[in-house]
Amino acid sequence: MKTLPPFFKSHGYVITALIILTFILHGCGPDKKAKTEEKLVAKKDGIVQITTTVMDFISPDTIPFGWNTFNYQNNSNETHFFLLDKYPEGKTILNTKNEVFPPFDKGMDLINEGKTEAGFAEFNNLPAWFFEVVFSGGSGLVSPKKNSTTTVNLEPGYYLMECYVKMPNGKFHSSMGMAKPIIVSKDKSNVSPPIPTITITISSTEGINYNGSIAKGPQVFSVEFKDQITHENFVGHDVNLVKLADTTNLEALENWMNWADPKGLITPAPEGVTFLGGVNDSPAGSVGYFEVDLEPGNYAFISEVPNTMKKGMLKTFTVSE
Template identity: 45%
Template sequence: MHLFKWIILPFAILSILLISCKSETKTAEVPEIQQGNKIDRDRKNAVDVITRSMEFQIVDTLKSGWNTFVYNNLSNETHFFIFEKLPEGIRLENYKNELVPPFEFAFEQFLEGNIESGMKALEQIPKWFYDVELYGGVGLVSPKHTARSTLFLDPGYYAMECYIRMPNGKAHAFMGMLKEIVVLKESTAHKEPESDVDITISTLEGISFHDEITQGYHTIKVFFKDQQQYETLLGHDVNLVRLENLSLTDSLNSWINAADINQFRTPAPHGVTFLGGVNDLSAGKTGYFSADFSPGLYAFISEVPQSKAKGMLKTFIVD
């Protein structure tokens, strides 16, 4: 990443990379199981993640290897989470003490239109920030919905965050959605999931899939053929969306553009329901997510600017 990009696109960095706030450590409670929801019923070997307001309730320590996360968004906001593997010697306290102040100040300055002052603050970002590695996560999840994703985690220390914006433009990370996760050398020994729908995402080809998606429960494999930085300074991902009608694609395409400081704010467009997915992974990596499909109109979309033009907004119908 280069600070020169921030000068050209001063609002882009704030949408994705604002990593801040104060997080409470809590043990995840298992909420009441939703009858008829297979994602919520099937908890074998799963790690529960719960959000009731602006927090992540999850165990502090995980085993390495394949981990399945069941994310119960019990709040009134759309959320997601992404895992960011910290460089050696860096912990959550470094984020709070070294990274939060310049980002938070710059964010406030940009919201007020003070571009020069905001850019000056960004010069204080610590060098270790550019060595953070992205390890995926659960995609966007609408309020009162549950999503399930499976990811491979290497041993180390991770930051877990959500950077969707409040209606006033402030990132959820500022409000408490940041937590440190320790991943041990001890492995889960879980096998890689078996999928019945395969998706490939790439810079040139966008989102592509050839399997028919029918009514019922499906496990979807997402292969990241390549990866690149967009104006947001992060890469592409895959999110599953249910749409009330086809006309909502334009609103969805605009809303998900986090490079626009006025977008990626809650609430999401009316008639759009997010059902999870797989967040950013590096080139050659694979993640999985599961969903229970009822008849209707759906889309896969990536959280990148102009996703539709890039072939990263694909609609399909489940009969």
Template identity: 50%
Template sequence: MVGCVDKQTSGPGEEEVVIPEISKSDKLLPGNKISVLTTAMEFQMPDTIPSGWNTFIYKNASPEVHFMIFEKMPEGITIKEYKEELIPPFEEGMAYALEGNIEKSQQAFKNIPKWWFNVTVGGGTGFISPGKTALTTFKLEPGRYIVECYVRMANGKPHAMMGMLKEVIVSDAVSKISEPKNPDSEIAVSSEDGFEIIKPLNSGNNILKVNFKDQKVYENLLGHDLNLIKMEDGAAVQDLSDWLDATDPKALTTPSPEGFMFLGGVNDLPSGAVGYFEVTLQPGNYVLISEVPGAYEKGLMKKFTVK
């Protein structure tokens, strides 16, 4: 859970793709629409949702950056076991890591229950800034899930330990909608080739398809995802990359780096899966980035400009 990586010595994502302005009418991702609201440190959302394709409309009405990820629990594991068996050793390990006591941190993490390593991720939104709404569509299998946000408070405490932890049942009843068709843009993501822009993003309203060609566990014990972020002039993309590197126990903490507006994306999905998200792009500079250590070196960071 802890570690460090060398600073990038060259400017990350310096290649620039200039995108022409294209007018589009507003549209909404199709499907069973599930509203999710955060006003402080909570997920206000249904306790039970259908399996299959669903569009999550996640409004971040809080003053913090958040996201949501679905974690599918092994048979017999509920939020009770999650809170009683997983959180205490994780919280202890993080506390030691923040103190710089790596030996005690690693000892604490050894008490993480074995069932945790059978948890599978099922998708979610990318990071979303205060006052913004993320629209993400992905397919869920039936089962018991924990939805969480692990962005950290200034003291290093994850939001999940402050209330952003919710049990959701994905039922056998299947959503009546099918996979979205005719996306405006498409990007493939893999551990081998990084981000591959198959069909570029345009100015205006976009529905972006994200194709997970493969998936792997990186040094931060997470897989790759895709986040779309708007950059202000002069914003240091290295600060963003460092903030997203969870191998550093001080990463992902409030406040998020200055000069970046998080617009959502698609969180970790299994190999071969696809997800979609809707976003409106105004003229400006943007970056696509995955929440992995050394994203630039892995090809999982790309800057582009909308004219």
């Protein structure tokens, strides 16, 4: 493996946000209809509704701090997720446009030309404040026409909601409008975390583990992040639930989960997989929750990092009749 430049030795963990936060500057925000719908979206019974119709996030602009339960409805024909990135105080998407876009755009151009090391070196020109961005959870991957329910604990501040799954041409979904600011206010949420039926832990040393057997029907999974590190693809670990078909190739699934692979996180997803949500990249020590009504069949928990089998971050299980 080539030696990475100093930027990635010390700051590799922020590459997730870099992918999206800069590509948004190519434009493609929600159209007028989506903006109108966005204003009409309300938070009902403590549930924050997020909807994707094509390449967009329709959601409230402001939510309370503390526990928030998100229902993410993916009505599009693409696989998506949402990840919440907390910005340092005083910084917004305008700072990204003026300070982050130029070096990142040049770096990505070099990487796409096959000049990977030179592209990574270009990121040394990124502003210091950008490395204070905190990945604060969100949904796991959600297949087309599916929905997910995820509960996370958020501090007040300015966040960017993003998706960096890739189009068939390799362009990130953010360049098509899937990056949206959202404010977490100083008004406290009245939501409490759900009571889990299954407890999952994830760490860099022990992989993904869970207690007991998993039965059919409604389940509430808690996900405890015992630690968080920067993996080879410059992101932290998360937990995604996927339903497997008889034809599913686990090696192909493992490779697809690595965005740094040219074919990773690119549409379409591997044959025979249906993503049902999970809990996205979160800080060490945090806990998130996701809810799923399980049908009988074969499933897996998998993280969005390279070499998941070796790291114990791909665990299969069967739900019986």
